[in-house]
Amino acid sequence: MNLFTLAFRNLRRRKVRTLLTIAGVAIAVSVLFSLLAFNAGYEQELTKEVDNLGIHLLAVPKGCPYEAASMIIHGGVIPKYLNESDLSSIRNIPGVAIATPILMHQFLLNGTPHIVYGIESSDMLKLRPYWHAEGRFFSDTEKNVMVIGRGLAEKENLKVGQILNFGPKKEPFEIVGILDRTGGQEDEFHLVSLSETQRVFGKEHKVNAVAVFLDDITQISDHSDEIEKIPEVQVVTMTQVTGTIMNLVGSARILLFSLIAVAVVISACGISNTLLMSVYERTRELGMFKAIGASSTDIGIMILTETIVITTLGGIAGVGGALVGAGLIEQFIRGAIPYAPAGSLIAFDPEVALICIGFSVILGVICGLYPAYRSSRLSPIEAIRSEAV
Numbered sequence: 441m442n443l444f445t446l447a448f449r450n451l452r453r454r455k456v457r458t459l460l461t462i463a464g465v466a467i468a469v470s471v472l473f474s475l476l477a478f479n480a481g482y483e484q485e486l487t488k489e490v491d492n493l494g495i496h497l498l499a500v501p502k503g504c505p506y507e508a509a510s511m512i513i514h515g516g517v518i519p520k521y522l523n524e525s526d527l528s529s530i531r532n533i534p535g536v537a538i539a540t541p542i543l544m545h546q547f548l549l550n551g552t553p554h555i556v557y558g559i560e561s562s563d564m565l566k567l568r569p570y571w572h573a574e575g576r577f578f579s580d581t582e583k584n585v586m587v588i589g590r591g592l593a594e595k596e597n598l599k600v601g602q603i604l605n606f607g608p609k610k611e612p613f614e615i616v617g618i619l620d621r622t623g624g625q626e627d628e629f630h631l632v633s634l635s636e637t638q639r640v641f642g643k644e645h646k647v648n649a650v651a652v653f654l655d656d657i658t659q660i661s662d663h664s665d666e667i668e669k670i671p672e673v674q675v676v677t678m679t680q681v682t683g684t685i686m687n688l689v690g691s692a693r694i695l696l697f698s699l700i701a702v703a704v705v706i707s708a709c710g711i712s713n714t715l716l717m718s719v720y721e722r723t724r725e726l727g728m729f730k731a732i733g734a735s736s737t738d739i740g741i742m743i744l745t746e747t748i749v750i751t752t753l754g755g756i757a758g759v760g761g762a763l764v765g766a767g768l769i770e771q772f773i774r775g776a777i778p779y780a781p782a783g784s785l786i787a788f789d790p791e792v793a794l795i796c797i798g799f800s801v802i803l804g805v806i807c808g809l810y811p812a813y814r815s816s817r818l819s820p821i822e823a824i825r826s827e828a829v
Contacts, residue, residue: 451746457714458750464710465754465800468703470762473796474786475700477762478770481787495567496657499530499539499650499667502674521646522673529670530650535663537655538563541647543637547607554592557629558637558647567653575600575617580633587617591627606630607640704803711750711807744808751804755797763788 451458501520522541530539540563545556560580565571578585586606588598598604598615606613613632621627638644654663664675766786 448749450742451749454714457717461710461714461750462754462757464707465751465804466758466761468700468707468803469755469758469796469800470765471700471703472799473759473762473793474766475697476792476796477766477786477788480789480792484787495651496654496660497652497664497667497675497677499526499652499673499675500648502672521643521648522650524645524647526670526673527647527650530652530667530673533663533666535655535659536652538566538651538653540564540567540651541634542649542651543634543641543643543647545637545641545643547641549596549605555625555629556637556641557626557631558634559631560634561631564651567651570622572620573617574620575615577617578631578633580635582633583636584611584613585616585633586613587619587631588615589619589627589629589631590621592629593618595628606632609640611640707754707800708803708807711747711804712811714750716811740813743811744805747804747808747811748801751800752797754804755800758800759793759796762786 499522501522524541527539527541530536540560541558543558545558546553547556548554561577562580565577571577573587575587577587586604592598593615598618600615600618602615603612604615605611619626619631632640634647638646652663652667654660660677664677667673667675770786
């Protein structure tokens with residue numbers, strides 16, 4: 441009988457304690473894997489969402505913080521505006537291929553806040569060629585019509601051709617199209633022409649931001665400096681928006697790292713306790729092994745093997761549990777961070793899974809060193825005389 445088989449049988453003899461220790465390791469590994477998978481998934485989905493915006497930089501009112509700029513991109517509303525003369529100045533800058541205005545506003549529909557995305561469809565469809573709709577898009581001069589996001593249509597059970605009471609005066613607007621699902625925030629928007637949005641909400645000649653697409657993105661720094669020469673205009677690049685959102689997520693990371701630290705400490709205590717109790721309970725047994733020829737090294741290896749079995753099973757169970765409970769974990773994370781992209785926040789990576797399992801094994805080996813050392817130092821005669829079973 442080899443040491444692995446013997447170690448496995450020893451663990452089976454104490455099923456409850458072994459299972460509890462495996463569960464402790466699984467919890468620590470599950471939290472660790474979830475954090476690493478979230479980190480990869482969040483950055484991946486955020487980058488994809490920002491790339492899908494189809495713009496290189498955003499011109500916003502001066503004094504507008506990057507957090508507010510990211511709110512504009514992802515459906516928020518800020519109480520600051522640019523005017524149409526600012527838009528004209530930006531369009532006249534050499535190297536600006538497209539500069540399209542955006543006006544976002546909120547209104548209540550059946551007591552629920554809804555986001556209006558006021559745009560010039562002719563330019564916006566150039567920036568987002570992947571936008572397709574059931575029905576059709578509106579023209580820039582068309583009145584009392586809108587396109588809505590697929591998510592909003594499904595949630596509110598809205599159809600093409602349906603009339604919706606829109607804005608503070610409950611004006612009748614016809615839904616002429618339903619945007620195909622994009623996975624972005626526009627899935628929940630009411631898309632309306634800029635001129636109609638300005639008229640309905642009394643914001644004539646005002647916009648929240650100007651989305652800019654450049655002829656040469658390598659010149660983004662020079663173009664940003666040129667745009668910022670316009671009074672009352674500030675430029676935010678997509679890199680800055682992404683970095684700002686990632687900074688906002690830092691608080692959630694601290695919370696998750698704290699959970700990992702607690703879980704690791706609990707698991708380490710559980711592993712050490714199980715192995716030490718195993719040594720105490722098997723003092724006579726280990727003494728007999730030494731009496732019949734087992735060396736101190738053999739005893740130490742057997743104890744470490746038990747540790748590796750526990751931590752390997754715990755690591756696998758932890759990764760498996762994290763994958764099975766990914767939906768619940770993602771729901772918790774979405775509630776803990778200030779902004780979450782529409783896509784999946786948990787990205788499974790086999791390499792990350794192996795790292796987490798390897799971490800659990802290393803943790804177990806560290807926790808098992810002292811019990812293994814203690815068991816290897818037992819005197820055969822003293823151990824046999826002991827009354828421990």
